[in-house]
Amino acid sequence: MSRRANPRHEAFLDWVTAIAVFLLLSPIAWVFLASVRPDRDIMSASLVPTSVTFVHFLSLFQRTDFMIALANSLVVGIVVALLTVAIAVPASYSISRFRYVGRDVMAALILGTQMLPGVAVMVPIVVIVRSLGLTNTLTALIFIHLALGLPIAVWMLRGYIDSVPRELEEAAMIDGTGQIGAMLRITFPLIRPAVVAVGTFAFVLSWGEYLMALALISKTEVKTLPLALQTLFDPYSFSWGEVMAGGVVIALPTIVLFLMFRNQLVGGLTSGGVKG
Amino acid sequence: MASVELDGIGKRYGSLSVIEGLNLDVRDGELLILVGPSGCGKSTLLRIIAGLESISGGELRIGGRLVNEMAPRDRNIAMVFQSYALYPHKTVAQNMGFSLMLAKRPKAEIERKVKEAADILNLGGLLDRYPKQLSGGQRQRVAMGRAIVRDPEVFLFDEPLSNLDAKLRVQMRAEIKALHERLGTTMIYVTHDQVEAMTMADRIVVLNRGHIEQVGAPLELYDRPANLFVADFIGSPSMNLMPGRVEDDGFRLDGGGIVPLPSGLLPTGRELVLGIRPQHLLPAADDAPAALPVRVLLQEPTGDETFVEFAFGSDHIRAVFRERVVIGSGESFSLAFDPARLHVFDKASGERLSANN
Numbered sequence: 284m285s286r287r288a289n290p291r292h293e294a295f296l297d298w299v300t301a302i303a304v305f306l307l308l309s310p311i312a313w314v315f316l317a318s319v320r321p322d323r324d325i326m327s328a329s330l331v332p333t334s335v336t337f338v339h340f341l342s343l344f345q346r347t348d349f350m351i352a353l354a355n356s357l358v359v360g361i362v363v364a365l366l367t368v369a370i371a372v373p374a375s376y377s378i379s380r381f382r383y384v385g386r387d388v389m390a391a392l393i394l395g396t397q398m399l400p401g402v403a404v405m406v407p408i409v410v411i412v413r414s415l416g417l418t419n420t421l422t423a424l425i426f427i428h429l430a431l432g433l434p435i436a437v438w439m440l441r442g443y444i445d446s447v448p449r450e451l452e453e454a455a456m457i458d459g460t461g462q463i464g465a466m467l468r469i470t471f472p473l474i475r476p477a478v479v480a481v482g483t484f485a486f487v488l489s490w491g492e493y494l495m496a497l498a499l500i501s502k503t504e505v506k507t508l509p510l511a512l513q514t515l516f517d518p519y520s521f522s523w524g525e526v527m528a529g530g531v532v533i534a535l536p537t538i539v540l541f542l543m544f545r546n547q548l549v550g551g552l553t554s555g556g557v558k559g
Numbered sequence: 560m561a562s563v564e565l566d567g568i569g570k571r572y573g574s575l576s577v578i579e580g581l582n583l584d585v586r587d588g589e590l591l592i593l594v595g596p597s598g599c600g601k602s603t604l605l606r607i608i609a610g611l612e613s614i615s616g617g618e619l620r621i622g623g624r625l626v627n628e629m630a631p632r633d634r635n636i637a638m639v640f641q642s643y644a645l646y647p648h649k650t651v652a653q654n655m656g657f658s659l660m661l662a663k664r665p666k667a668e669i670e671r672k673v674k675e676a677a678d679i680l681n682l683g684g685l686l687d688r689y690p691k692q693l694s695g696g697q698r699q700r701v702a703m704g705r706a707i708v709r710d711p712e713v714f715l716f717d718e719p720l721s722n723l724d725a726k727l728r729v730q731m732r733a734e735i736k737a738l739h740e741r742l743g744t745t746m747i748y749v750t751h752d753q754v755e756a757m758t759m760a761d762r763i764v765v766l767n768r769g770h771i772e773q774v775g776a777p778l779e780l781y782d783r784p785a786n787l788f789v790a791d792f793i794g795s796p797s798m799n800l801m802p803g804r805v806e807d808d809g810f811r812l813d814g815g816g817i818v819p820l821p822s823g824l825l826p827t828g829r830e831l832v833l834g835i836r837p838q839h840l841l842p843a844a845d846d847a848p849a850a851l852p853v854r855v856l857l858q859e860p861t862g863d864e865t866f867v868e869f870a871f872g873s874d875h876i877r878a879v880f881r882e883r884v885v886i887g888s889g890e891s892f893s894l895a896f897d898p899a900r901l902h903v904f905d906k907a908s909g910e911r912l913s914a915n916n
């Protein structure tokens with residue numbers, strides 16, 4: 284199938300892409316633009332701001348509840364990202380490389396957890412967290428976010444580890460490493476892009492998670508950003524600009540992370556080690 | 560340098576037995592080649608020696624030490640994989656120096672040894688490249704270099720040349736043989752390629768379904784195959800093998816043809832298989848007494864040889880003539896042979912009969 288064979292198809296696909304990108308980007312662009320416009324300007328039909336202002340960000344950053352939420356979200360997100368990587372790498376390695384009784388069942392179970400809609404498990408989770416006395420703690424949130432992201436992380440990494448030929452590790456083990464050494468020195472560097480992707484993914488998932496946080500957290504000291512954003516809709520002193528600035532703060536890390544690790548995320552394995 | 564002794568080695572995958580009770584002594588400093596049909600256990604055997612597969616039974620000794628439970632890194636062996644298995648994220652120099660780095664050798668020593676190996680293998684200008692920037696032949700050399708740098712007691716090669724084109728293969732074949740002569744290290748080498756086996760080996764081991772059919776020098780295997788399997792496996796095109804029995808007028812093939820033989824050469828009445836290599840059949844002179852009357856089925860001139868397939872009764876006989884012969888399909892023809900070149904096997908056991916040398 285040659286791409287050049289039919290220019291009309293190609294133009295059509297280009298248009299579909301353009302429309303998809305527009306649909307995806309326009310709300311985000313709107314949020315960004317609105318966050319730097321004076322409040323009375325925001326509701327005007329025009330997309331082009333008449334004047335640019337950072338008052339919304341300033342007033343947002345002067346609110347202690349917002350700053351606490353920002354710190355909480357950072358702590359939870361970073362801990363979740365690190366733990367996800369620390370658990371998913373050895374777990375997926377074991378599933379990919381070793382044969383033992385119950386391996387396939389376990390792998391299937393891990394994937395199976397993804398089939399349940401989040402709302403279905405929400406009630407039991409809330410009950411469990413309550414009975415553990417962990418409501419209104421970041422610890423509970425960390426564990427739950429970890430549980431949400433880990434299965435996908437394990438399956439993503441497993442695919443990558445499968446694609447690293449076993450012979451590379453065997454060569455290393457003949458050269459002088461043990462099994463763990465071969466994993467750390469050969470396989471790990473080769474799957475690093477995937478590890479970065481998994482960590483980023485876990486952070487982003489935790490950063491934007493709203494439902495579980497809403498169910499478990501009510502105290503201001505332990506609120507995360509999505510919850511804090513909701514409190515900005517204060518019926519008595521409500522500013523669209525501040526809400527938009529909050530939206531930008533939530534969206535920013537995702538965008539920055541993507542730009543930082545773009546090469547890692549889209550770059551595949553370095554090829555050429557083995558023939559074929 | 561070291562000998563490798565396999566004593567009753569067995570390997571099972573679950574209930575599937577791949578190798579059973581295998582005995583083999585690899586002598587110190589020899590180049591031993593393992594051949595055999597696909598799936599016969601060549602790679603498995605090599606991986607057992609390397610320590611990459613566990614042993615289900617028997618004892619393995621390298622240089623006299625029992626190594627059954629020893630980790631690969633402690634066995635002082637080097638292996639070249641068919642896929643080369645170069646580390647993609649390391650340069651050529653890093654690939655070659657990896658084992659020395661792990662052994663915590665001084666930097667200067669690593670550099671010197673890598674350079675020495677690179678000089679032997681003509682890799683001088685490529686040390687800073689990554690594997691993906693190399694051609695197939697260059698990758699193969701790097702894999703060899705990585706093995707040489709370690710200065711191991713035993714080299715293991717698993718079809719190292721099978722990914723190269725014909726010309727490069729011939730060249731690398733000579734280089735590996737030269738390397739063996741230069742280093743004098745024990746080498747165990749797996750190949751599919753008959754020519755590789757015949758030209759390089761000190762001794763050849765013919766494996767079949769996990770057991771050894773015959774061990775011997777290349778020409779020994781060619782001249783005196785111990786059984787039907789080896790007779791069929793060694794030599795290209797493979798030996799004509801014709802079942803039949805001795806009768807008053809000669810050797811009567813099951814296919815109907817009669818091979819005239821000096822009487823008393825073979826025991827009468829027994830079910831035998833007569834073997835003769837295609838290279839040992841000649842066009843007969845018109846008045847030759849003991850010629851086979853055959854009919855031409857097919858001929859394939861390759862330039863310096865002519866491959867001809869004949870019908871003899873309902874048997875097919877292949878012959879390779881050095882000289883050019885002009886014959887048409889369907890024509891009658893006469894084949895001569897030297898009875899001393901005949902191989903005789905017992906049909907039931909497949910073993911060679913000692914009657915004829």
Ligand SMILES: Nc1ncnc2c1ncn2[C@@H]1O[C@H](COP(=O)(O)OP(=O)(O)OP(=O)(O)O)[C@@H](O)[C@H]1O
Pocket residue numbers: 572575577595596597598599600601602603604751
């Ligand atoms: N991990 C495994 N589990 C089960 N059976 C295996 C395993 N590895 C190899 N085998 C079987 O063991 C036998 C020997 O395999 P091996 O790879 O040693 O053959 P080989 O002689 O190297 O063949 P080839 O010439 O095709 O490389 C084969 O029948 C194969 O199916």
Ligand SMILES: [Mg+2]
Pocket residue numbers: 601602603
């Ligand atoms: Mg093999």
